[in-house]
Amino acid sequence: MSIPPPLQLLLACLAVFSCRHFVASHQESGDWHCDPDDEARIAAEFRPGIVTLDGRADDWSNVDGFEFPLRPALDPDEDHQYKSGKMTVKALHDGKDVYFTLQVDGDYVYSKGDDHKCPSVALMFQIGDSATYHNMGGCKESSNTCNSTNCRGYEVDIMHFSIGNSIPGRLYGGNSVNSVGLVDMYSWNPHCRNIDASAPSGNDSTALNDWKGAWWHSSFSTHPGFIEDDSPYGSSAEKGIYYFEFSRPLRTTDLLQQDAQFSIGKSSKFSAAFWYPSDGNPWHGSAHYTISCDWIPMDVISGLTSQHKAASGNAASLFAFVLSTAAFCVSIFVAYMVSKNKSIPFTPIDDRL
Template identity: 60%
Template structure:
C-alpha cells in the first residue's frame, strides 16, 4: 500500500512500516446482503496522545495476536525475564536455607544423643584412676620384702585416662609379637615410681602403651615399653618384669595393694574381707622369648596359681605383706584354685622370628635399644569360688593398674622399686560389640523419630523448590486466536 502524507505531515520509514503493519491486522467485514459495493476513499492516522499524569481507569486488556511482535514487546519481555529470574533465585535460595537448617537440626540431635549415651551410669562410673603399688618380694614369691614409703603419700591422678577393651574376635595370637595389634588403639602412660610418683623420677626409657581387647571369652593385654635389652638367665632381678593388678573387693584401694589395716599375723579372708586385689606377675629370667607361660597342667593339678616353668604367676593380696598364690593362704590351701593367666614376651632387637630355645640364651646382645612387648590373656570369667580372681563383665568397667620393674644401669631391682602407670586405679572398660549401635540413653527413641521427621521435611522442601523453579522457568505463552473467530 502506498502511503501519501497530508500536507504538512510526513512519516519516517519506521512510522510507515508501523502503519502498514497496523493495517494488515485490521479488517472490516461487510454483509453482502446489505452492502453492494464499496470504495476506500481515504483514512486518517491519529498519533496517540501524550500520557496523562493522573491515573486512568484501565480497561480490560485485549488479547493481542501472538504471531507478530508489537514494537513495545522487547522491553516487556525483558522485564518479565528479570522478574522470573528473581523469583527463581528466591525460591532456590529459600529451599537451600530450609535444607541447611534441617541438616543442622539432625546433626545437633545426633550429637545430643551421643552425649547422653556416653553419660550412661555404668559406663561413666568415675573410677579413681591411679598407679599400682604392690611389691612381689622376691621374684620366686618370697613373701617378706620391705615396702616402706619415703615420706607422706601424695598423688595427682589423671582421672581422664581409661583403657578400652573392644570386642575383636579372632584377631590375636598369643606369641609376644605385635603385628596383630597394629590396628588396636592404646592408652599411653608415663611410668613413675610407685612409692614416690613425681615427674622428676620418671622412668627415662620412655612411656608405656597399654592395649586391650576381648573376643567374648578371653580378655587380651599388650604392654609395650622402650628399654635397652637386658637379660640374665635365671636372674629375675637383672631382667625386666611386669605385673597387672585388679580390684576385686569393693573396698580394695590402689594404695597399699588393697589397703587392709591388718598386719601380717592377722590378715585373713575374714579380717580383710572387701580388700582383695588380683595380681598377675611375670618375671622373664626363666622365660624363653615368644614361648607361652602361665597356667599349666602340672601346677594347676596341685590347686595353686604358680608357674614353675616361666614364673608367670596368679596371685591375690590384701596388703603388700599379705599376698599369696591363688589357692594358698593363712587359713589353708584350696585345691580348686588354678592359674588362669597365659603370656609371652619379646624384644624388638631380636633378629630371629622363627622361635628360640633355651640354648639360644641370652637371645640378643645386651644394651641394644628397642622395645619390650608383654602379651597376656585370661578368661573373662574364671572358676574362682574364694574371691581371689577378678571377674570381668562385658559392658562394665573394672579397675586396673600396671607395674614395671627394670634393672636401671644394670643394677638389680628390688620388690618395691617398681614403676607404675598412675598413682590410683585406671578404669578398664570391657565394651560390648554392639554397644555403639544398640545401647542408648533413655529417650533415644524420641530422638530417632525426630531425625526421621527432619529427613522427611528436607525431602519435602527439596520437592517444593524444584516445583517452584519449574513454574518460574516454564514459558507462559498465550495461544493465537485469529480475528475471524472473535
C-alpha cells in the same frame, strides 16, 4: 584338675621368691600424695579373632590404647619417672577371654635364671569393694593376723611375670606345670599376699593359674621361634621396645575371692607395674614403676555396642551417598531447565528483510 600338695608348695615358693623384692619395694616413708590423670581410661572392645598370644605387637596395630608415664610406685613424682619412655596399655576381649598388651621402651637386658636382672611386669585388679590401689588392697592387718575374715573386702588380684626363666615368644601360665615366671596371686596388703590356691589357713586345690602370657623385644630378628639354647636371644643393650602379652577368662571358677571377675558392659579397676634393672643392677624399690598412683578404669565394651557403632557408621555413609547422588541429579535437572528456558529462538534472515 587338683594340684598335688608338693607342687602347690613349689609354686608357692616360686611366688614368694619372684616377689620378695616386690614386697620390699613397698616399705614406704613419708606422707602419700597422689594426683591421678582423670582422663586415663582403658577400653577393652569386642574384637574376636585378631590376637595371637605370642608376645608380638603386629596384631594390636589397629587397637587403641593409652600411653602412661611410668613413675616410682612409692614416690609418683614427675621428676623421678622412667626416663626411657612410657608404657602403652591396650586391651580387648572376644566374649570369653580378655587380652592385654603392655609396650615399654627399654634397651634389651637379660640374665638367664635371674629374674631381678631382667624386666618384669605386673597387673593388679580390684576384687573387694574396699580394696585400694595404695598398699595393694589396704587391709590394716599385719602378716601374722591377716586372713579372709578380718581382711574381707580388701582383696586385689595380681598377675606377676618375670622373664628371667622364660623364652621370648613362648607361652607361659595357664596350668600347674610351666607357670614358672608367671604367677597368679591375690593380696590384702603388701605383706599379706598368697599364690592362688593357698592361704594362711591352708591350700585349696580348686584354684588355678588362669593367666597366660608371652613376651618379646623389638630388636629380635629370629621369627621362626627361639629355644632355651638360644639365650640370651639378642644383643645386650640393643635399643627397642619390650612387649608383654596376656590373656585370662573374663570369668573364672574362683570361689574364694582370689580372682577379679570381669563382666561385659561393666567397668573394672586395674593398674600395671614395671621393673627394670638399672645399670646392670637387680631391680629394687626405685626401679618399681606404675602407670598411675591410683586405680585406672577399664571398660569391657559389649559386642552389641561395637556392632551398633559400625552399623551406625555404615548407615550414615549410605545415607550420605544417597543424598549426594540425589543432589547431583537435581543439579543436572535444574541446569537443563535453565538452559532450555534461556535458549534464543532461530529467526530466518528472510523474515528480517
